[in-house]
Amino acid sequence: xxxxxxxxxxxxxxxxxxxxxxxxxxxxxxxxxxxxxxxxxxxxxxxxxxxxxxxxxxxxxxxxxxxxxxxxxxxxxxxxxxxxxxxxxxxxxxxxxxxxxxxxxxxxxxxxxxxxxxxxxxxxxxxxxxxxxxxxxxxxxxxxxxxxxxxxxxxxxxxxxxxxxxxxxxxxxxxxxxxxxxxxxxxxxxxxxxxxxxxxxxxxxxxxxxxxxxxxxxxxxxxxxxxxxxxxxxxxxxxxxxxxxxxxxxxxxxxxxxxxxxxxxxxxxxxxxxxxxxxxxxxxxxxxxxxxxxxxxxxxxxxxxxxxxxxxxxxxxxxxxxxxxxxxxxxxxxxxxxxxxxxxxxxxxxxxxxxxxxxxxxxxxxxxxxxxxxxxxxxxxxxxxxxxxxxxxxxxxxxxxxxxxxxxxxxxxxxxxxxxxxxxxxxxxxxxxxxxxxxxxxxxxxxxxxxxxxxxxxxxxxxxxxxxxxxxxxxxxxxxxxxxxxxxxxxxxxxxxxxxxxxxxxxxxxxxxxxxxxxxxxxxxxxxxxxxxxxxxxxxxxxxxxxxxxxxxxxxxxxxxxxxxxxxxxxxxxxxxxxxxxxxxxxxxxxxxxxxxxxxxxxxxxxxxxx
Numbered sequence: 001x002x003x004x005x006x007x008x009x010x011x012x013x014x015x016x017x018x019x020x021x022x023x024x025x026x027x028x029x030x031x032x033x034x035x036x037x038x039x040x041x042x043x044x045x046x047x048x049x050x051x052x053x054x055x056x057x058x059x060x061x062x063x064x065x066x067x068x069x070x071x072x073x074x075x076x077x078x079x080x081x082x083x084x085x086x087x088x089x090x091x092x093x094x095x096x097x098x099x100x101x102x103x104x105x106x107x108x109x110x111x112x113x114x115x116x117x118x119x120x121x122x123x124x125x126x127x128x129x130x131x132x133x134x135x136x137x138x139x140x141x142x143x144x145x146x147x148x149x150x151x152x153x154x155x156x157x158x159x160x161x162x163x164x165x166x167x168x169x170x171x172x173x174x175x176x177x178x179x180x181x182x183x184x185x186x187x188x189x190x191x192x193x194x195x196x197x198x199x200x201x202x203x204x205x206x207x208x209x210x211x212x213x214x215x216x217x218x219x220x221x222x223x224x225x226x227x228x229x230x231x232x233x234x235x236x237x238x239x240x241x242x243x244x245x246x247x248x249x250x251x252x253x254x255x256x257x258x259x260x261x262x263x264x265x266x267x268x269x270x271x272x273x274x275x276x277x278x279x280x281x282x283x284x285x286x287x288x289x290x291x292x293x294x295x296x297x298x299x300x301x302x303x304x305x306x307x308x309x310x311x312x313x314x315x316x317x318x319x320x321x322x323x324x325x326x327x328x329x330x331x332x333x334x335x336x337x338x339x340x341x342x343x344x345x346x347x348x349x350x351x352x353x354x355x356x357x358x359x360x361x362x363x364x365x366x367x368x369x370x371x372x373x374x375x376x377x378x379x380x381x382x383x384x385x386x387x388x389x390x391x392x393x394x395x396x397x398x399x400x401x402x403x404x405x406x407x408x409x410x411x412x413x414x415x416x417x418x419x420x421x422x423x424x425x426x427x428x429x430x431x432x433x434x435x436x437x438x439x440x441x442x443x444x445x446x447x448x449x450x451x452x453x454x455x456x457x458x459x460x461x462x463x464x465x466x467x468x469x470x471x472x473x474x475x476x477x478x479x480x481x482x483x484x485x486x487x488x489x490x491x492x493x494x495x496x497x498x499x500x501x502x503x504x505x506x507x508x509x510x511x512x513x514x515x516x517x518x519x520x521x522x523x524x525x526x527x528x529x530x531x532x533x534x535x536x537x538x539x540x541x542x543x544x545x546x547x548x549x550x551x552x553x554x555x556x557x558x559x560x561x562x563x564x565x566x567x568x569x570x571x572x573x574x575x576x577x578x579x580x581x582x583x584x585x586x587x588x589x590x591x592x593x594x595x596x597x598x599x600x601x602x603x604x605x606x607x608x609x610x611x
Contacts (some may be wrong), residue, residue, distance in 0.1 A: 079121035108141040167228035188213030195234035235295035272349025275322035338385025357383035448473035477515030480601035
């Protein structure tokens with residue numbers, strides 16, 4: 001809020017000394033002159049010089065510059081009333097008065113005042129008028145001057161109205177959109193019930209204050225102060241109160257019942273609140289802590305509404321008769337079978353609607369249309385749901401085998417068994433605890449790298465379920481046999497010549513190994529010598545036995561030797577064969593080793609002597 005103070009037109013009473021005969025002289029205080037020293041009296045002509053100002057008022061005949069009648073009071077140096085006059089005219093006012101220093105007081109528009117009540121200067125200076133205007137709607141004026149009366153001199157008295165004038169303009173251009181303020185009335189509150197003619201007027205008792213002053217209900221929003229309907233009140237000089245530094249904190253405290261203020265009532269409407277509102281404003285010499293309302297001053301109050309015009313929390317704005325505006329917020333699901341919505345209802349402007357969307361089975365909530373926002377109007381929201389193919393989650397997983405023994409360099413396929421079998425996401429991750437022992441690919445195929453033990457684990461992506469298989473990788477040590485045949489032969493010249501044995505043929509059978517670790521063990525075997533009697537050999541006998549051996553790559557232990565004698569001349573007869581009934585150990589732990597019979601590695605030598 002802003003305001004401007006203008007001084008009202010000051011009336012001057014010009015007093016001229018002349019020799020004109022006084023036509024309406026009145027002297028009613030002869031007894032006051034009996035004890036005074038005789039002084040030379042002169043005739044004085046009084047002329048009123050005034051500036052009229054036409055104003056807009058709820059009283060059609062008010063003019064704040066008109067003077068209809070004047071009371072003149074003359075006081076000597078002792079403050080005693082020596083003469084008084086009443087004139088029913090605005091000009092040609094003539095009085096007689098002795099020369100010397102005098103206090104001359106003029107009171108206008110009060111009709112004929114009883115001089116007896118103002119026999120002393122103090123009496124009249126403390127006198128109070130309870131009327132702002134006379135019966136003709138003309139304002140009461142008062143003024144005084146202290147002057148030396150001398151022939152040929154002129155005297156002027158500055159006259160002031162006892163009232164202040166207040167007009168109000170409203171500026172609404174900075175209001176928020178969709179916010180309206182319709183002024184219903186403008187009123188003065190806590191106004192003085194009277195005013196001293198000549199001294200500063202400061203009410204201090206409750207009977208000196210009227211709670212309600214003037215008010216207007218028409219011409220409430222004029223275009224200028226010149227066309228505004230004014231409000232009038234007596235002077236109220238309450239001074240500076242408090243130490244406020246900002247306008248909104250201006251407050252008279254305990255002096256509030258005696259400080260005058262302006263009250264504006266309005267109908268308020270916005271998107272979030274509506275109802276009756278009151279704006280209050282204390283006048284004064286400044287906006288923060290002075291409460292003086294001077295007589296004869298025009299206070300021009302410019303009220304500027306900004307934003308919501310109710311965001312200030314202070315005594316100046318009374319919103320107790322206003323109510324919050326609520327808006328209907330509704331919601332629907334899309335598609336209808338996709339889910340349910342809740343939280344619909346009426347919400348206060350500016351709050352966030354607490355809508356919730358609960359998807360049904362196999363649906364997912366994907367957002368609101370439009371996006372949820374602070375409430376500013378009735379609105380329908382749509383909860384959007386998206387259908388999803390039913391997800392069957394994994395509940396468990398097992399590896400096809402809990403433990404596997406394989407040889408170094410051998411691959412083996414493991415399988416993951418996922419429950420339920422129709423789970424949506426069957427993807428898994430295969431890992432090995434030691435890739436230097438065994439590796440695994442993402443299909444579950446394992447490969448032995450080095451002898452040792454490692455754990456293969458498979459984990460589901462859905463749910464993180466896992467299962468493991470213990471894998472032992474064995475180094476393979478092979479047992480095989482070497483067959484050594486020795487035959488001594490001689491050449492026969494008969495029948496074209498041929499070779500035949502000259503001594504029995506010998507077959508030696510040795511057990512051998514490619515191992516490196518020196519494993520003590522035992523082999524139980526039998527040997528089929530495989531000699532064929534039809535070739536002239538004597539029938540052999542099958543032999544068997546048990547041998548303790550140390551399995552290493554230097555192993556070369558003779559199992560058996562066999563002899564055969566015959567007329568065989570075809571020396572490509574079969575070698576003996578070995579049947580292994582058992583070996584021990586077949587497995588070792590440290591290091592992990594598997595012992596096997598691998599007769600594909602058997603070796604053969606054939607030595608012929610005498611050729």
